[in-house]
Amino acid sequence: MSEQEKKSPILDKRSSRRTFIKNSGLTVGGLVLGGALGSLIGGKTETSTHTAGNETSHTTIDYSDTRLFFVRQKDFEALSAATELIYPEDDNGPGAVALGAPYFIDKQLASPWGTNADDYRKGPFKKGEVPLNNSEIFLQGVRKLNEVAEKEHDGTLFKDLTEEQQIAILTSFQNGEVEIELVSSAVFFSSLRAATLQGCFSDPLYGGNKDMAGWKMKEFPGAQMSYTSYLDKEEFVLIEPISLGGHKH
Amino acid sequence: MVTKLPKVDVVTTGMGWTGGIVAAELTKAGYKVVGLERGVERSIEDYLHGHDELKYNVRKELMQKLTKDTITFRNTLDDEAKPVRDEGALVVGTGTGGGGAHWGGQTYRYFPYDFEIRSKTIEKYGESKIPEGVTIQDWGITYDEIEPYYSKFEQMAGISGEVDPLAGPRSIDYPTPPLKKLQQMKMFHEAAENLGYHPFVVPTANVSEAYTNPDGQTLNACQYCSFCGSYGCEYGAKADPIVTVIPTAKKTGNFELRTHSLVTRVLYDGTKVTGVLYKDTRTGEEFEQPADVVVLTSYIFNNVRLLLLSGIGEQYNPKTGKGMIGKNYTDHHTITGAIGYFEEKKFNSYIGTGSLGSAYNDFNADNFDHSNLDFIHGGQIEMHLFGNEPIANNPVPMGTPNWGKEFKKNSLHYYYRTLSVVSQRAILPHKNHYLDLDPTYTDDNGDPLIRVTFDYTDHDHKRNEFLVGKCEELVKEMGADIVDTIPMAEHFGGRFTFQHDGGGVIMGDSPKNSAVNNYMQMWDVDNLFVCGASAFPHFGPTNPTPTMAALTYRATEGIIEFLKNGGGQLITPKN
Structure with a gap:
């Protein structure tokens, strides 16, 4: 487990950031902060906000943490909170938010996949079929997360609920118990789960798996070109990952 | 307005394995061949930036997009079919290479039993052993007759393999040695031998060392990089039509490849075919390509569909049993078996190829006695090391939730600590399983889509249950701490995800039981040949490519003979 020990300083920083976000969310409430808070939740690169000290004068903005699809702040915040529940930060390493999964999903929804450009879309759509495209399913789904949260918890947005409350709501989505127009909540959940894992583990070129941290946590070597040197190894061999961006063709 | 082009000897409809083999063999024999391909032309340069799980494995970059064309599906004759919408x-x-671009490259032969399944079952167990509604039949070719064509395919594709002691006899060794045995495979072999079975290293088109085939095409040595099945190989280390048969055809000077060319009709005058009608998918412009011989070389759905849209042959009717086109459709997609979780082991499971692994056939075909079993045929017990990709592989023991803290913890812990032993098994045809034209849904041209009617039968469930038990037995013998079995759903759910479909234009020894003879020549239309797994009267236990390719090599001999003779049926039908 030496790999995990190596990562612990980063983990500490991420944990504290997450705690900060949760606390701010709770005290500030739903509407007020808008963009500023949202950009933090979305995992904008480790800014100097709360780990000031040695980085005060040098703040890096990661421009890939900019949304293409989601317009309303609270839609994206509900999405972010839901992805973090699916793949939470823990002792092993970062969760979906720190890995950039919400921004990954945002970009995917703005891509041909978001409009099901490669799917057959001719009607009629029969009973049990979903006539909505992926971007419509996600938009309705995240809005429904907030709607249910607000209804069940006195107007509190999904992101501001306790973890237990959030899990209860997401579970009811998974079980298909929530009414969403023209799509089962189970279909939305299943798509959200799949997209979250894609955001954690696809090549970083898509905006998730930031710094290959998903791969490092999973000890996956990435886009290697050959494993012929390791074929006879009986012990596990840890290989530093490489992304497609790290290839020189 | 349709532009009529000059006549050629042979035209094909698709440039995957079957089209590529036809093009190579016919052009080598001096005939002019036009290869029509609806997709793009690819070269291995297209695969240089290809180690991308999301693009290739999840979003299926190399596959047909469903925007303009798909199939519809239902379980029973009484259901309304729905389109398969999700890519x-x-x-x-x-595109060039077709299924041969993205295949994993497992290259097993079918068993002698497969080709004479009906006769051999009756001979040993009596006719009552055949379950009701199961429409198995002999293929009209024996294993000994197809063997030279299997060998020809293996020599062309450079197959790396170890001889399966329970398989049919071989006339020639595999051209290259098997892939290396990883630790997990050594465990598999040891456990299988402990149980008295006969394991072997999976034969593969991911070639183990550089190899130059009889046509002078060179394949390079596999790098075990794991981006294999669903991906193209940038090394040219996986036999693919674009590095074997297509360049062979081009080298002759007798071959013309036309991409973006979607064949929409076979032109049929009531006794013979005169060519094909096709459309440039970019401009919509239509062309007629006349030819002496038309060879259908697309995937089975399109082979069947082109015949039906062109009014060739009689649609199979499940109620009357009449008609041959669409009959005996089989889908061989479902993989079930057992997963072992090992606390004390951590495997280098990022290493893999599309067909690295081990298998045994002690419970396949009629290699074991079925007297006291309530099913026929069987399946292969096998373990594959494809290379665990991180999106697709998040293994957790049964009982773990599929998201949240415990899911994350367990899926990380077991990522390199699991092995799956699965069974690919035969799928036998049933009188109610078939292909026809959908009454509601159409493609971009307004032509009806193919409709699939298919479900699992009780008989499939019984065979499956038996084989899952055998997978479980092996995983336990390998020393797993936790063993979970993967059950088969009660009904087929309509995900056609392995490109293993068969039937619809089946072969046999008489027009009474088949659409094509054992040269893939239509009984009713002498100058039309239909190549592909569409000819399989049942789906054998393993991957279709070698059998499909072997039948295509035989077809090319038939086409050459046909052209030399100036026409005629190549086979006298049996009664």
Whole structure:
């Protein structure tokens, strides 16, 4: 487990950031902060906000943490909170938010996949079929997360609920118990789960798996070109990952 | 307005394995061949930036997009079919190489029993052993007759393999040695031998060392990089039509490849075919390509569909049993078995190829006695090391939730600590399983889509249950701490994800039981040949490519003979 020990300083920083976000969310409430808070939740690169000290004068903005699809702040915040529940930060390493999964999903929804450009879309759509495209399913789904949260918890947005409350709501989505127009909540959940894992583990070129941290946590070597040197190894061999961006063709 | 082009000897409809083999063999024999391909032309340069799980494995970059064309599906004759809409649910190749671009490269032969399944079952167990409604038949070719064509395919594709002691006899060794045995495979072999079975290293088109085939095409040594099945190989280390048969055809000077050319009709005058009608998919412009011989070389769905749209042959009717086109459709997609979780082991499971692994056939075909079993045929027990990709592989023991803290913890812990032993098994045809034209849904041209009617039968469930038990037995013998079995759903759910479909234009020894003879020549239309797994009267236990390719090599001999003779049926039908 030496790999995990190596990562612990980063983990500490991420944990504290997450705690900060949760606390701010709770005290500030739903509407007020808008963009500023949202950009933090979305995992904008480790800014100097709360780990000031040695980085005060040098703040890096990661421009890939900019949304293409989601317009309303609270839609994206509900999405972010839901992805973090699916793949939470823990002792092993970062969760979906720190890995950039919400921004990954945002970009995917703005891509041909978001409009099901490669799917057959001719009607009629029969009973049990979903006539909505992926971007419509996600938009309705995240809005429904907030709607249910607000209804069940006195107007509190999904992101501001306790973890237990959030899990209860997401579970009811998974079980298909929530009414969403023209799509089962189970279909939305299943798509959200799949997209979250894609955001954690696809090549970083898509905006998730930031710094290959998903791969490092999973000890996956990435886009290697050959494993012929390791074929006879009986012990596990840890290989530093490489992304497609790290290839020189 | 249709532009009529000059006549050629042979025209094909698709440039995957079957089209590529036809093009190579016919052009080498001096005939002029035009290869029509609806997709793009690819070269291995297209695969240089290809180690991308999301693009290729999840979003299926190399496959047919469903925007303009798909299939519809229902379980029973009484259901209304729905379209297969999601691109991930229908895996069919497109572009040069076709399915041979993205295949994993497992290259087993079918068993002598497969080709004479009906006779051999009756001979040993009596006719009552055949379950009701199961429409198995002999293939009209024996294993000994097809063997030279299997060998020809293996020599062309450079197959790396170890001889399966329970398989049919071989006339020639595999051209290259098997892939290396990884630790997990050594465990598999040891456990299988402890149980008295006969394991072997999976034969593969991921070639183990550089190899130059009899046509002078060179394949390079596999790098075990794991981006294999669903991906193209940038090394040219996986036999693919674009590095074997297509360049062979081009080298002759007798071959013309036309991409973006979607064949929409076979032109039929009531006794013979005169060519094909096709459309430039970019401009919509239509062309007529006349030819002496037309060879259908697309995937089975399109082979069947082109015949039906062109009014060739009689649609199979499940109620009357009449008609041959669409009959005996089989889908061989479902993989079930057992997963072992090992606390004390951590495997280098990122290493893999599309067909690295081990298998045994002690419970396949009629290699074991079925007297006291309530099913026929069987399946292969096998373990594959494809290379665990991180999106697709998040293994957790049964009982773990599929998201949240415990899911994350367990899926990380077991990522390199699991092995799956699965069974690919035969799928036998049933009188109610068939293909026809959908009454509601159409493609971009307004032509009806193919409709699939298919479900699992009780008989399939019984065979499956038996084989899952055998997978479980092996995983336990390998020393797993936790063993979970993967059950088969009660009904087929309509995900066509392995590109293993068969039937619809089946072969046999008489027009009474088949659409094509054992040269893939239509009984009713002498100058029309239909190549592909569409000819399989039942789906054998393993991957279709070698059998499909072997039958295509035989077809090319028939086409050459046909052209030399100036026409005629190549086979006298049996009664």
